[in-house]
Amino acid sequence: MLTIRRELVEAMIAHARRDHPDEACGVLAGPVGSDRPERFIEMANAERSPTFYRFDAAEQLRVWRAMDAADEEPVVIYHSHTMTEAYPSRTDISYASQPDAHYVLISTRDPDTHELRSYRIIDGAVIKEPVEVVESYMFSHTGADDVPDAP
Amino acid sequence: MAVNVSVPTILRTHTEGEKSVEASGDTLEEVIEDLETRHSGIKGKLVKDGSLHRFINVYVNDEDVRFAGGLAAAVRDGDNVTILPAVAGGSATHERP
Numbered sequence: 379m380l381t382i383r384r385e386l387v388e389a390m391i392a393h394a395r396r397d398h399p400d401e402a403c404g405v406l407a408g409p410v411g412s413d414r415p416e417r418f419i420e421m422a423n424a425e426r427s428p429t430f431y432r433f434d435a436a437e438q439l440r441v442w443r444a445m446d447a448a449d450e451e452p453v454v455i456y457h458s459h460t461m462t463e464a465y466p467s468r469t470d471i472s473y474a475s476q477p478d479a480h481y482v483l484i485s486t487r488d489p490d491t492h493e494l495r496s497y498r499i500i501d502g503a504v505i506k507e508p509v510e511v512v513e514s515y516m517f518s519h520t521g522a523d524d525v526p527d528a529p
Numbered sequence: 530m531a532v533n534v535s536v537p538t539i540l541r542t543h544t545e546g547e548k549s550v551e552a553s554g555d556t557l558e559e560v561i562e563d564l565e566t567r568h569s570g571i572k573g574k575l576v577k578d579g580s581l582h583r584f585i586n587v588y589v590n591d592e593d594v595r596f597a598g599g600l601a602a603a604v605r606d607g608d609n610v611t612i613l614p615a616v617a618g619g620s621a622t623h624e625r626p
Binding site: 401403405421425427428429430431432433435436438439442455457459460461462466467469470471472473474475476477478 | 537538539584586588591593595611613614615616617618619620621
């Protein structure tokens with residue numbers, strides 16, 4: 379399950395709408411091991427294409443180094459599909475190299491409503507997962523909050 | 530010529546979990562050959578049909594080797610070689626030409 383703050387969801391959707399009809403892409407970084415997206419990083423689509431995306435290699439190096447320095451990792455990797463549903467394509471699956479990341483897809487094919495879905499992609503297998511949108515992680519049922527209160 | 534190679538999570542199964550390893554060579558190709566002698570299987574993840582795999586980005590210091598000769602890119606003593614999986618995809622169902 380992906381638990382994610384509402385403002386991060388809104389930022390991804392706004393980016394996808396802005397770049398439509400080209401595919402938009404980016405990363406949500408979070409503390410290593412936390413599974414908690416915190417920092418929104420919009421990436422350039424080096425392909426500038428309605429059917430492909432690729433992180434600009436130089437920008438990716440800078441962003442990955444900054445994450446390393448801050449003890450962060452890519453918790454969410456997102457991109458948009460502008461003409462098809464929010465389901466990983468064969469190309470998406472062949473490139474997916476981060477088994478710990480949530481792959482978020484946003485479809486902007488309908489101008490009025492968007493679809494946003496999250497997947498794990500592990501060794502070529504696609505696993506759809508629920509998305510819980512929260513106002514704050516403090517009150518969401520994740521991590522240490524799952525530990526029952528002491529009697 | 531000793532260089533430092535940063536290894537991404539997905540390839541650390543070949544380096545006993547190490548984030549960075551040492552290697553030697555005058556070109557990226559020689560560095561990868563040297564890595565393969567101690568970290569068996571890593572070459573196959575980086576090189577396909579005699580050139581760098583398109584799923585992989587390799588940088589010497591801050592430079593993307595695609596613009597520096599690919600496998601023939603020169604490396605010098607003390608250089609940092611960084612390997613990152615490319616992040617790419619898209620809605621097209623066919624492979625990019």
